[in-house]
Amino acid sequence: xxxxxxxxxxxxxxxxxxxLSSVIKQIQDDPECELQLIATGTHLEPEFGLTYxxxxxxxxxxxxxxxxxxxxxxxxxxxxxxxASSGIGQAIVELAPDMVVLLGDRYELLPIAGACVVLxxxxxxxxxxxxxxxxxxxxxxxxxxxLSYLHFTSTxxxxxxxxxxxxxxxxxxxxxxxxxANIKRLKRWxxxxxxxxxxxxxxxxxLQVTFHxxxxxxxxxxxxxxxxxALNERPGYQIVFTRPNADSGxxxxxxxxDAFIADNAHRSCAFxxxxxxxxxxxxxxxxAMVGNSSSGVVEVPSLQxxxxxxxxxxxxxxxxxxxxxxxxxxxxxxxxxxxxGSEAYKELVRSAANxxxxxxxxxxxxxxxxxxxxxxxxxxxxxYRGARDDSY
Numbered sequence: 001x002x003x004x005x006x007x008x009x010x011x012x013x014x015x016x017x018x019x020l021s022s023v024i025k026q027i028q029d030d031p032e033c034e035l036q037l038i039a040t041g042t043h044l045e046p047e048f049g050l051t052y053x054x055x056x057x058x059x060x061x062x063x064x065x066x067x068x069x070x071x072x073x074x075x076x077x078x079x080x081x082x083x084a085s086s087g088i089g090q091a092i093v094e095l096a097p098d099m100v101v102l103l104g105d106r107y108e109l110l111p112i113a114g115a116c117v118v119l120x121x122x123x124x125x126x127x128x129x130x131x132x133x134x135x136x137x138x139x140x141x142x143x144x145x146x147l148s149y150l151h152f153t154s155t156x157x158x159x160x161x162x163x164x165x166x167x168x169x170x171x172x173x174x175x176x177x178x179x180x181a182n183i184k185r186l187k188r189w190x191x192x193x194x195x196x197x198x199x200x201x202x203x204x205x206x207l208q209v210t211f212h213x214x215x216x217x218x219x220x221x222x223x224x225x226x227x228x229x230a231l232n233e234r235p236g237y238q239i240v241f242t243r244p245n246a247d248s249g250x251x252x253x254x255x256x257x258d259a260f261i262a263d264n265a266h267r268s269c270a271f272x273x274x275x276x277x278x279x280x281x282x283x284x285x286x287x288a289m290v291g292n293s294s295s296g297v298v299e300v301p302s303l304q305x306x307x308x309x310x311x312x313x314x315x316x317x318x319x320x321x322x323x324x325x326x327x328x329x330x331x332x333x334x335x336x337x338x339x340x341g342s343e344a345y346k347e348l349v350r351s352a353a354n355x356x357x358x359x360x361x362x363x364x365x366x367x368x369x370x371x372x373x374x375x376x377x378x379x380x381x382x383x384y385r386g387a388r389d390d391s392y
Contacts (some may be wrong), residue, residue: 005373006034008090008097008121012041012068014051015295016278022124022362023187024060030366036095039143040066040088041108042246049127049273061244064091067245069078072250081111089115098373099124103178105132105141106245114149122149122379124369126178129158130296131316135215138316149379150372152365154178154298154356155318166383175226175369177357179299182276184359197278198240200269205341206238208283209229211291213352214313220249220258221351223311223328225354227244227290228260230333237337240282241270243286288340290333297323301354306340316366321352 009026011017017039027035035383039055039062042048055062070076092100092115100116102109116123125148132138145151145162153159154177162172193201211227213220233240241257244250261268274282280303283289284365288306292313300307301320309319309353311328319325324339328331339345 003288003310004032004034005099005370006036006095006097007099007101007369008036008038008063008095009093009101010040010112011055011103012039012043012084012106014042014049014054014273014275015293016103017043017051017055017108018182020126020352021058021060021276022102023101023184025267026362026366028060029178030370032370033366035061036063036097037061038064038066038088040068040084041106042069045069045246047089048243048246049271049277051273054273054275057135058358058378063095066091069246070244071359072248074248077107077248081107084108085115085382088353089119092116092119092121098376099119099125099150099369101205101369102144102254103127105130105137105144107136107140109144110140113144115254117147117379120379122299122376123147124150124365124372125157125366126152126155129161131152131161132313133315134217134292135212137215144387149381150369152368157318161229163384166385168381168384173364175368176297176365177356177360178361179388180302180354180356180358181361183299183302186277186280188284189278191285194278194285196280198269198271200240202282202285203238204287205236206240206286207315207337208242208279208286208289209291210242210244210289210293210295211253211255211310212244212293212313213245213247214292214311217312221252223307224253226254226328226330227333228256228312229330231260231336232264233330233334234337235264235267235340237267238288239268242279243270243272288337290337298356301349301352302357304349306335306339306345306349318355320354322349370371 027033039052043052067088070079128145151172159174284303289300290308296307307323322338
């Protein structure tokens, strides 16, 4: 009888699940695999939209729901991390997976990865090697890579960076970006469907705005205030906000969003979570995505939509030529808003290539995990020292 590999996918946020959804489906459809799914973090919190329901609506059975979220301020983040170590660690003991799948750089991942190491469960880490110098995600991403056994990066440059960390090239694979794969796979909603579901009329000058706290800087409120001031300078734009991640400083940004909407109710609204399909569908009808989310850098160019990236949060990421970078300064942001409406920029958006473009990403990930487990001899790793090193 063919062995079934128990693959445990852990998701704590709406965006993370959206990216992981194609891998989850691939695991579900593979007769040699058994899916274990742990939903935790903001998925289980009313203020973030109880997004575990979106997982269930997709027909994905949740194996464990583990509440860990304690709040968005620094001390509360530490308590959340402690709860993740104990609560999810205990679930991993009970589920006994063959491999745990983690994506990205959220702070919840660091204690989870540590628990896996103590329990000697190998980790497959997706989206390692990337750079985002304006957030402490940068530290966490590379730390999780070192705690992981198998690596899936979205570009060859990111693969090289994981290898620089001492990881064996035999366990590091450039498979492209899951977000781009999902754009190709998912059937997006029509404008009429979105308008009915969201309760808004979608005009031809729509912006999607997502701004997360800059966790290595202490002026997120000032930066977001500059963005709001720029939006006030250009009243012809319609704005849909999605609320920030559960990072330190998110509560202040949410209050500023609410105040802006109170003064601009005729042209703005906000959602705690749109879900992945609705989000991509909405952005496809936008003039541009504005803020400091990785989605604006990685995925939005493949929708042939403009992107304005503000500040340092995504500094260091590989970007398409269509991504406009500006400082968190009102005048610079206004200039960027004017540029996205120009015919020259629109032509660039229609023709530019996305460096994250990929095909078959989820299939490659699952097949590589199975191949690794078929020959798995334990978590022993030798630090790879370069091309002349034959010890890996």
